[in-house]
Amino acid sequence: xxxxxxxxxxxxxxxxAGLLGVAANVFSxxxxxxxxxxxxxSLLDEDQEILAEFPIDRDVDDGGFFFALATxxxxxxxxxxxxxxxxxxxxxxxxxxxxAIDRSKExxxxxxxxxxxAEESFVQPMTVEGNKDDVVSEQALKGISVDTTRExxxxxxxxxxxxxDDISGNVGxxxxxxxxxxxxxxxxxxxxxxxxxxxPEKTAQQGPQESLEQEILAHINTEKMLECGxxxxxxxxxxxxxxxxxxxSAEDPLLQFNLPKKGRRLAKVAMDAIIQGYxxxxxxxxxxxxxxxxxxxxxxxxxxxxxxxxxxxxELAQKANVQLYRMGIDWTRIMPIExxxxxxxxxxxxxxxxxxxxxxxxxxxxxxxxxxxxHHSLPPWAASYGGWKEDKTVDYFLxxxxxxxxKLSSLVDFWITFNEPxxxxxxxxxxxxWPGAQPDLLETVTSVLPRGAFNKAMDLMAKAHLKAYxxxxxxxxxxxxxxxxxxxxxxxxxxxxxxxDITAVVLSDQMTRYPYIDSICERLDFIGINYYGQEVxxxxxxxLVENDExxxxxxxxxxxxxxxxxxxFHDRYKKHNIPYIVTENGVSDATDYIRRPYLCEHxxxxxxxxxxGVPIQGYCFWTTSDNWEWADGYGPKxxxxxxxxxxxxxxxxxxxxxxFSEIAKTGKVTxxxxxxxxSELQAAAMEGKKRPFCRAxxxxxxxxxxxxxxxxxxxxxxxxxxxxxxxMDGLQDPVSRLLRFMLNLIPLRRxxxxxxxxxxxxxxxxxxxxxxxxMERIPVAA
Numbered sequence: 001x002x003x004x005x006x007x008x009x010x011x012x013x014x015x016x017a018g019l020l021g022v023a024a025n026v027f028s029x030x031x032x033x034x035x036x037x038x039x040x041x042s043l044l045d046e047d048q049e050i051l052a053e054f055p056i057d058r059d060v061d062d063g064g065f066f067f068a069l070a071t072x073x074x075x076x077x078x079x080x081x082x083x084x085x086x087x088x089x090x091x092x093x094x095x096x097x098x099x100a101i102d103r104s105k106e107x108x109x110x111x112x113x114x115x116x117x118a119e120e121s122f123v124q125p126m127t128v129e130g131n132k133d134d135v136v137s138e139q140a141l142k143g144i145s146v147d148t149t150r151e152x153x154x155x156x157x158x159x160x161x162x163x164x165d166d167i168s169g170n171v172g173x174x175x176x177x178x179x180x181x182x183x184x185x186x187x188x189x190x191x192x193x194x195x196x197x198x199x200p201e202k203t204a205q206q207g208p209q210e211s212l213e214q215e216i217l218a219h220i221n222t223e224k225m226l227e228c229g230x231x232x233x234x235x236x237x238x239x240x241x242x243x244x245x246x247x248x249s250a251e252d253p254l255l256q257f258n259l260p261k262k263g264r265r266l267a268k269v270a271m272d273a274i275i276q277g278y279x280x281x282x283x284x285x286x287x288x289x290x291x292x293x294x295x296x297x298x299x300x301x302x303x304x305x306x307x308x309x310x311x312x313x314x315e316l317a318q319k320a321n322v323q324l325y326r327m328g329i330d331w332t333r334i335m336p337i338e339x340x341x342x343x344x345x346x347x348x349x350x351x352x353x354x355x356x357x358x359x360x361x362x363x364x365x366x367x368x369x370x371x372x373x374x375h376h377s378l379p380p381w382a383a384s385y386g387g388w389k390e391d392k393t394v395d396y397f398l399x400x401x402x403x404x405x406x407k408l409s410s411l412v413d414f415w416i417t418f419n420e421p422x423x424x425x426x427x428x429x430x431x432x433x434w435p436g437a438q439p440d441l442l443e444t445v446t447s448v449l450p451r452g453a454f455n456k457a458m459d460l461m462a463k464a465h466l467k468a469y470x471x472x473x474x475x476x477x478x479x480x481x482x483x484x485x486x487x488x489x490x491x492x493x494x495x496x497x498x499x500x501d502i503t504a505v506v507l508s509d510q511m512t513r514y515p516y517i518d519s520i521c522e523r524l525d526f527i528g529i530n531y532y533g534q535e536v537x538x539x540x541x542x543x544l545v546e547n548d549e550x551x552x553x554x555x556x557x558x559x560x561x562x563x564x565x566x567x568x569f570h571d572r573y574k575k576h577n578i579p580y581i582v583t584e585n586g587v588s589d590a591t592d593y594i595r596r597p598y599l600c601e602h603x604x605x606x607x608x609x610x611x612x613g614v615p616i617q618g619y620c621f622w623t624t625s626d627n628w629e630w631a632d633g634y635g636p637k638x639x640x641x642x643x644x645x646x647x648x649x650x651x652x653x654x655x656x657x658x659x660f661s662e663i664a665k666t667g668k669v670t671x672x673x674x675x676x677x678x679s680e681l682q683a684a685a686m687e688g689k690k691r692p693f694c695r696a697x698x699x700x701x702x703x704x705x706x707x708x709x710x711x712x713x714x715x716x717x718x719x720x721x722x723x724x725x726x727x728m729d730g731l732q733d734p735v736s737r738l739l740r741f742m743l744n745l746i747p748l749r750r751x752x753x754x755x756x757x758x759x760x761x762x763x764x765x766x767x768x769x770x771x772x773x774x775m776e777r778i779p780v781a782a
């Protein structure tokens with residue numbers, strides 16, 4: 001009897017605790033909703049022909065505004081033996097760890113034989129002639145690719161003949177581009193870099209396993225598969241059904257192989273979730289390459305040849321009518337060895353002179369220069385002793401800053417000391433997903449504690465910025481040049497998927513949104529904001545919401561978020577009188593359907609924030625040409641210009657390039673530009689067209705961490721995400737759905753919902769023909 005009473009009391013306590021937990025989350029969500037999700041008045045008149053106008057004819061010091069294009073050394077420079085190139089080439093770190101462990105346990109033969117038997121039961125080995133015991137690695141299979149071509153995309157703004165002729169010297173004439181579209185695997189009308197002749201119709205007619213075997217035998221590229229040049233064959237007795245399926249959708253078995261490898265790796269949580277701090281280790285038998293979509297493209301180490309041939313990118317930026325060019329210098333290239341015997345002996349002075357020459361080319365093209373000093377690229381020699389976890393890195397960095405200031409100050413208009421420091425610290429020192437550190441489980445678990453690796457690195461980078469600010473101002477003043485020094489800070493708009501995800505959202509925002517800027521706001525001439533989209537948190541990762549539009553790299557398209565974040569930052573820091581620059585904004589979209597309305601809507605959000613009183617001086621679009629996107633390799637396509645890597649890196653401007661060029665030239669976003677871009681996207685969605693998506697998604701809708709070597713397909717979404725029109729979904733957890741269902745049964749008089757603008761998509765969106773008629777009256781950028 002006593003036991004029964006005890007159980008009843010325990011059950012009551014559990015019930016009370018559960019109710020208190022629900023109540024606490026409800027309270028937190030209501031508070032979060034009032035602060036972040038309440039409707040707002042956009043202050044834009046959508047009936048006007050000119051929806052937004054920016055004062056590009058004035059200097060920023062006089063209330064002016066600039067348009068810019070942005071890039072970074074690790075994305076574009078060739079002849080650069082930096083940490084990222086080594087990271088892409090090396091064997092996955094976890095695999096190397098396990099190899100070392102295996103060698104230290106050679107005496108334990110019974111365990112070794114058991115492991116080998118387990119592997120053999122999973123998949124029959126592919127063998128290399130001459131050594132039948134060697135199993136082909138996952139990296140060796142990167143040469144296999146699938147035809148995923150699509151139809152050509154019509155342009156948002158047709159380029160004038162003059163503009164086509166101006167660009168033809170480096171990127172090809174219009175006729176050449178058309179010819180390329182029919183023959184080149186990387187033309188603007190196709191998914192770049194993945195087509196090597198596999199016939200999709202033939203594949204559809206055959207069974208998936210039969211097609212898989214035939215295509216492998218027909219298309220394996222032996223030169224890409226093994227550096228030693230030995231030939232490879234598939235064991236004819238191999239059961240193809242035992243081969244690992246692709247990392248993407250279950251419907252597409254041709255994405256890539258997942259051969260078994262022993263090792264511990266990070267859980268498959270979305271990369272952006274790791275940025276926010278949701279990392280955890282788990283045991284898994286699969287080792288991944290460090291950089292996706294890198295091994296299976298032509299000339300990956302050349303990136304965009306910006307070091308040996310900067311003129312191509314500079315000319316594209318010049319023809320896009322931008323007033324400023326954001327670029328960077330690489331710490332590793334300037335100081336290739338640790339300055340143990342003084343700075344002079346560690347500097348590559350020829351590299352300094354070359355950077356000076358490149359920056360002079362930018363200025364000669366009529367553009368100002370924004371220079372980034374640290375953009376996610378830590379010198380390997382610094383990583384060897386702990387990098388930003390060690391105090392001496394601050395001193396080394398300041399030597400580098402002083403050198404750059406002394407040699408380049410007369411050519412630079414804006415300085416960025418650090419780009420997205422919390423992203424670098426999280427992915428390097430917490431997750432180990434980026435080069436620069438290999439944290440063990442204990443370091444990962446304790447990384448976000450007050451004395452953990454993350455906070456240690458952030459504190460030292462704040463200290464480095466404060467001292468670099470003083471150095472840059474002192475040196476520039478001595479050279480009679482006004483210094484403008486800031487940072488580029490990454491912010492995403494985060495919201496919970498369910499009621500019980502609100503705590504994760506709040507804690508993540510507290511870790512990443514304001515702390516770094518709080519620590520340096522006394523020494524900032526501007527705050528750079530890098531914004532790409534929204535993230536829907538569903539612990540322990542990021543949720544792919546089926547009715548939301550996403551970029552190829554898994555970021556939700558949400559222009560309202562830029563407005564909300566800019567006004568939020570201004571409310572917090574307006575007492576410091578600091579202006580803002582959107583130092584990065586863009587979307588990965590090989591089809592170019594999403595990019596054009598994305599550009600228009602985010603500029604409208606920016607203009608609305610300016611109308612609200614936020615002092616914004618400029619807008620940098622990311623980026624000019626498709627480039628290497630960190631650990632995602634060459635998968636996501638962020639460029640206004642496509643790159644044909646199989647045709648000597650030939651540049652092919654997308655329709656969005658001409659739209660951006662027109663906006664940058666006039667400083668205006670017009671009603672017909674917006675209508676045309678939006679109508680073409682909606683037409684593609686209604687036709688059921690699909691586009692590449694570089695994130696795999698599990699059965700629960702959580703996006704995996706790593707990018708895909710070959711993208712899967714995702715349809716365009718019919719949802720009105722234009723600025724001021726996005727209707728926020730309610731919480732989707734079972735408790736919230738049940739409460740909404742019960743409330744709907746109660747016959748209460750409900751208020752009309754407050755929305756940003758009560759006009760529907762149909763009344764707002766003009767047809768493509770109507771927009772084309774109006775566009776004929778607008779001159780195209782020359």
